[in-house]
Amino acid sequence: MQRTILHIDMDAFYASVEQADNPALRGKPVIVGGKVRGVVSAASYEARKFGIRSAMPMFQAKRLCPQGTFLPVRSKRYKEVSDVVMNILCEFSPLVEKVSIDEAYMDITGTETLHGKPIILAAKIKQRIRDVTGLTCSIGIAPNKLLAKIASDLNKPDGLTVIEEKNITEFMRKLPVEKLPGIGKQTSKELHALGIRVASDILRFDPSFWVARFGKHGLCMYDKASGRDNSLVQPHKEPKSFGSENTFPRDINNTEEIKKWILVQSEKVARELRKRGYMAKKVTVKVKYADFKLTTRTRSLPDLTNCTKVIFDTALELLNKVSIKKPVRLTGVSVSGLSKGFRQVKILEDEYDIKQEQLDRALDYIASKFGKDALKRGILVE
Ligand SMILES: [Mg+2]
Known part of the structure; x- marks a missing residue:
C-alpha cells in the first residue's frame, strides 16, 4: 500500500519561541545559545542573514551581528511549547513519531475522507500550530519518511513541499x-x-x-x-538506551575532575531508569578528546540494575581502561540492554544493596521535591 508521510520541522525553533514570547524581538536577529562553550544553539532567520549558524561560537556571532539580541537557552520553556505542538499533531493522526524537540513524523495514510488531500491536511496543521503557538513550521509530504524529511528542509521557513511517488x-x-x-x-x-x-x-x-x-x-x-525507505512511523518507541553526556566548558585532563562528571552522568541515567521503571544490563562510557577522537568502552553487568552506585562503579572501571593522557572535551555514560521492571529481591539480600537502594530512593525524592541540585553526593562537594 502506498503510504503518505509528513515530516514536520519547526523553523528556527528556540529563536522563534523567544520571538513569540517577546513581540519586541519579532523581525529582529535573535541568537539563542552560549551555555556550553559559548556556541549558538539557534539563530532566527533574521540573524542567519548575517551568516550566523548553529554551533558557531557566540563571540563570532556577536562580531557578525553586534545589533543582535543574544539570549540564554530556556530548555524548560522549549519543552513546554514542544509538548503543545506534539499534542496538536496527535489531533490529526494517532501515528505521530516525535524525533526531537522540534521534529516529528506522521503517517496520514487513509485520512483523506476525514481531512482532505494531504496538502490540505498539512496546511491545516500549519495553521493550527500558528494559531496556538504563534510559530511556523515546514512540512514535507512524501511516500516515505526519508523523502518527507528531505522535503521539509527544501523550502524553509514556513515551507510546504510535496514529493510524489511518480517523481x-x-x-x-x-x-x-x-x-x-x-x-x-x-x-x-x-x-x-x-x-x-x-x-x-x-x-x-x-x-x-x-x-x-x-x-x-x-x-x-x-x-x-534511491529514495526508497520502508521504515515505519513508530508512535511509542520503547527506549533502547538512556544516556547523559556533557561537553565541558573547557577541556579537562585531570582524572579526578572527569570522575565527578562521570558521577553526575551516572546519577542522571540511573535516575532516568528508576523514574521510568527500567533496569539495565550494560553500561557504556564514552570519552571524546580535544582532538575529537572518540573512545567508548562497554561492560555487561552480572545482574540488571537501576542503582546509581553500581552504574557509577562500573563506569569508573571502564574509565580506568581509557587513556586520559590527552585533554578531554566530553564524557558520557549510557546504559542499554533495558528491561521493564524492578530489581529482583535476592533471597539473601546484601545489606549493602538494600542501603544503596534506600539511598537512591531518598535522593530521588529530594530531587523531585527540591530540584536535582538540592543534595549532592560526597565527591561532588568541593
Ligand atoms: Mg527545526
Whole structure:
C-alpha cells in the first residue's frame, strides 16, 4: 500500500519561541545559545542573514551581528511549547513519531475522507500550530519518511513541499548529495572528489564499493540514494538506551575532575531508569578528546540494575581502561540492554544493596521535591 508521510520541522525553533514570547524581538536577529562553550544553539532567520549558524561560537556571532539580541537557552520553556505542538499533531493522526524537540513524523495514510488531500491536511496543521503557538513550521509530504524529511528542509521557513511517488527518480536525479540526511560536510567533500554531485550518482557504484569506502554508513547511503525507505512511523518507541553526556566548558585532563562528571552522568541515567521503571544490563562510557577522537568502552553487568552506585562503579572501571593522557572535551555514560521492571529481591539480600537502594530512593525524592541540585553526593562537594 502506498503510504503518505509528513515530516514536520519547526523553523528556527528556540529563536522563534523567544520571538513569540517577546513581540519586541519579532523581525529582529535573535541568537539563542552560549551555555556550553559559548556556541549558538539557534539563530532566527533574521540573524542567519548575517551568516550566523548553529554551533558557531557566540563571540563570532556577536562580531557578525553586534545589533543582535543574544539570549540564554530556556530548555524548560522549549519543552513546554514542544509538548503543545506534539499534542496538536496527535489531533490529526494517532501515528505521530516525535524525533526531537522540534521534529516529528506522521503517517496520514487513509485520512483523506476525514481531512482532505494531504496538502490540505498539512496546511491545516500549519495553521493550527500558528494559531496556538504563534510559530511556523515546514512540512514535507512524501511516500516515505526519508523523502518527507528531505522535503521539509527544501523550502524553509514556513515551507510546504510535496514529493510524489511518480517523481521520485527524477527528484533524486536533481537532489544535491549533501541534502541526503546523514551526509555531513566531510562525507560530501569526499563524494564531490569522486565526481558525485546528486543523490542518484551514488547508484553508479556497487554497494560493495561504498561499504569498502565508508563501512556501514556507505551501505546506508546507497539505500538512501534511491529514495526508497520502508521504515515505519513508530508512535511509542520503547527506549533502547538512556544516556547523559556533557561537553565541558573547557577541556579537562585531570582524572579526578572527569570522575565527578562521570558521577553526575551516572546519577542522571540511573535516575532516568528508576523514574521510568527500567533496569539495565550494560553500561557504556564514552570519552571524546580535544582532538575529537572518540573512545567508548562497554561492560555487561552480572545482574540488571537501576542503582546509581553500581552504574557509577562500573563506569569508573571502564574509565580506568581509557587513556586520559590527552585533554578531554566530553564524557558520557549510557546504559542499554533495558528491561521493564524492578530489581529482583535476592533471597539473601546484601545489606549493602538494600542501603544503596534506600539511598537512591531518598535522593530521588529530594530531587523531585527540591530540584536535582538540592543534595549532592560526597565527591561532588568541593
Ligand atoms: Mg527545526
